[in-house]
Amino acid sequence: xxxxxxxxxRVVVQGITGNIGSVQTKLMLGYGTRIVAGVTxxxxxxxxxxxxxxxxxxxxxxxxxxxxxxLFVPAGRVLNAAxxxxxxxxxxxxxxxxxxxxxxxxKVKALAQKQGVTVLGPNTPGxxxxxxxxxxxxxxxxxxxxxxxxxxxxxxxxxxxxxxxTEAGMGQSTCAGIxxxxxTGVTFVDLLKMFExxxxxxxxxxxxxxxxxxxxxxxxxxxxxxxxxxxAYVVGRTxxxxxxxxxxxxxxxxxxxxxxxxxxxxxxxxxSVISRPSEVVSRVEEALKERL
Amino acid sequence: xxxxxxxAKRIFSEQGITIPRSELIQSLEELRELSGKFPFPGVLKAxxxxxxxxxxxxxxxxxxxxxVETGVRSLLGMxxxxxxxxxILLEEYLNIKKEAYLSVSIDASEGTPxxxxxxxxxxxxxxxxxxxxxxxxxxxxxxxSGLSEDMAAELARRIELEGIPxxxxxxxxxxxxxxxxxxxxxxxxxxxxxxxxxxxxxxxGAAMTIDDDALYRHLDIASRDEVRIEDEIERDxxxxxxxxxxxxxxxxxxxxxxxxxxxxxxxxxxxxxxxxNFLDTGGQITQQRIRAxxxxxxxxxxxxxxxxxxxxxxxxxxEAARGVASxxxxxxxxxxxxxxxxxxxEEEAWRILEEAEVTVVKSMRTEVAVQTLMELMGEASSx
Numbered sequence: 001x002x003x004x005x006x007x008x009x010r011v012v013v014q015g016i017t018g019n020i021g022s023v024q025t026k027l028m029l030g031y032g033t034r035i036v037a038g039v040t041x042x043x044x045x046x047x048x049x050x051x052x053x054x055x056x057x058x059x060x061x062x063x064x065x066x067x068x069x070x071l072f073v074p075a076g077r078v079l080n081a082a083x084x085x086x087x088x089x090x091x092x093x094x095x096x097x098x099x100x101x102x103x104x105x106x107k108v109k110a111l112a113q114k115q116g117v118t119v120l121g122p123n124t125p126g127x128x129x130x131x132x133x134x135x136x137x138x139x140x141x142x143x144x145x146x147x148x149x150x151x152x153x154x155x156x157x158x159x160x161x162x163x164x165x166t167e168a169g170m171g172q173s174t175c176a177g178i179x180x181x182x183x184t185g186v187t188f189v190d191l192l193k194m195f196e197x198x199x200x201x202x203x204x205x206x207x208x209x210x211x212x213x214x215x216x217x218x219x220x221x222x223x224x225x226x227x228x229x230x231x232a233y234v235v236g237r238t239x240x241x242x243x244x245x246x247x248x249x250x251x252x253x254x255x256x257x258x259x260x261x262x263x264x265x266x267x268x269x270x271x272s273v274i275s276r277p278s279e280v281v282s283r284v285e286e287a288l289k290e291r292l
Numbered sequence: 293x294x295x296x297x298x299x300a301k302r303i304f305s306e307q308g309i310t311i312p313r314s315e316l317i318q319s320l321e322e323l324r325e326l327s328g329k330f331p332f333p334g335v336l337k338a339x340x341x342x343x344x345x346x347x348x349x350x351x352x353x354x355x356x357x358x359x360v361e362t363g364v365r366s367l368l369g370m371x372x373x374x375x376x377x378x379x380i381l382l383e384e385y386l387n388i389k390k391e392a393y394l395s396v397s398i399d400a401s402e403g404t405p406x407x408x409x410x411x412x413x414x415x416x417x418x419x420x421x422x423x424x425x426x427x428x429x430x431x432x433x434x435x436x437s438g439l440s441e442d443m444a445a446e447l448a449r450r451i452e453l454e455g456i457p458x459x460x461x462x463x464x465x466x467x468x469x470x471x472x473x474x475x476x477x478x479x480x481x482x483x484x485x486x487x488x489x490x491x492x493x494x495x496x497g498a499a500m501t502i503d504d505d506a507l508y509r510h511l512d513i514a515s516r517d518e519v520r521i522e523d524e525i526e527r528d529x530x531x532x533x534x535x536x537x538x539x540x541x542x543x544x545x546x547x548x549x550x551x552x553x554x555x556x557x558x559x560x561x562x563x564x565x566x567x568x569n570f571l572d573t574g575g576q577i578t579q580q581r582i583r584a585x586x587x588x589x590x591x592x593x594x595x596x597x598x599x600x601x602x603x604x605x606x607x608x609x610x611e612a613a614r615g616v617a618s619x620x621x622x623x624x625x626x627x628x629x630x631x632x633x634x635x636x637x638e639e640e641a642w643r644i645l646e647e648a649e650v651t652v653v654k655s656m657r658t659e660v661a662v663q664t665l666m667e668l669m670g671e672a673s674s675x
Contacts, residue, residue: 023608101476102506103473106405107435110404139634152551155603155605155606156548163656167656209551210554214401235555235557238561239557240539276659277659
């Protein structure tokens, strides 16, 4: 099990020959990810690390089977690349690229919803199911397999939380980032629904931040329908609300989205709320004990 | 990027939405040249990229040439919520019969464009929605198929400006949605949309925010962006595409990621310190870029210590460490600098930093880096 991806997942890398794409492909291969093809327009016929490169996703999928695609294309090309992948039949799309125009994300999201495709990002570290596969940019050495699920908006803060759990011997089932942008494909609720059904996940750590309302929506779902314990961490408590910090502050939230409202919502939903990365270890331990 | 009112109105007008007759004034000379050509009464509106301008005294009504000169003299150079007034819009005074509201923004949870319309205008739409929810209509739009005729007609009806032919209001709704799409807007707002006593339909209040990440598609507008940032350091950071926000404290922060930066900020406060800034390096770290980030933070002379908090995921930590090490060496920094690095290439990065005699934190816990810095800063100030 695990959610979204496991050792059987076959992956296409879009933008495989670029600076970041090629470095990250090497790291994913080193982790054991089954990368079956790469795509860079104009470089079809070449190969990189023995992975064949195609001009389009459609051409790649004529020769190989794949469920997932990870995008390392420049921000201005994300919309086209994502449409191409969805049209070719990719089911899970991981958009790593940051600074994607919000209107382009709206279009990708609308198309993905129509086609039933799961989109993570933009601006996501991707997915890791430790020991099985990594469709993302997270440092694999900070993770180990286990039964804690992690969902986050931030990339690097999620590495820190995972790393603390790993150091304490608590492994993870799947860790996925919804993306740091103001609008993203899937939200926390979508991923929580998957974790609810996942036999390998016993507890979920949710990492949120100021801006957006995905935390409030997640808290609402947790309170009503989620049966597993949740540890929540919300950052930006001390950030002055009138200052825009990070991408997500760009869209008017009409009075919502401050840290206090998120923290309060998680408390009301029965989640254990932490205020320092190190606390995650003891809180996960406690929550799992209570459950036994 | 929040446009100034006159910039938004210029776009509205170009796209066929009627705006009041107006002149842009940047000096008393410009005002004097207008003498006799502009009808009174007129309304002077300070052009600053902030909300709540009216309450802060940025809008005045003038009845004659003397009035308007006094008004311009007092507004030019005035500070409104930290922004200096350099431009003033002089608009014709309209006799208003009724005010309404119309906007297109983004429903971030649904991931769709959102149109809000109300028969109540000229006031804060949040307030209207709270007190009279039945007077605000909200509709999400499928971005692929666009705004339908039916929806435009329904919204126009709900705006309730009896006396104006409905087609004219439908036309404004459609044009505003087109502007939203064409300019990659996060918000386009007409507040108030007015009907004058002689039954003219006019966009008296206008606001518009364009997505910073789409400015490359709107270069005519992007070129005007930096100049409106008042803080010199924030302006320079913007030029280098560094996400930096200046704060009031003395603890400098460089973090590779917005969430990690926010966590660092919270922890500095929790441990009794006061952050000097927010800074997210983004995912394109090079030696040059990390040096530029440190340079930006240290431009703020209140900074007495610096924490650099990074993870090697997409960012190359060897490059980052080399950049930090060379910066600290060349600048001969006397203040405490604490660097926490984990993830890909962590051991090589530690070696480079240790050779440069930079304080390295190898823990996975941001609080350890923050605590270490606070202790060093405490020692430094007690010497």
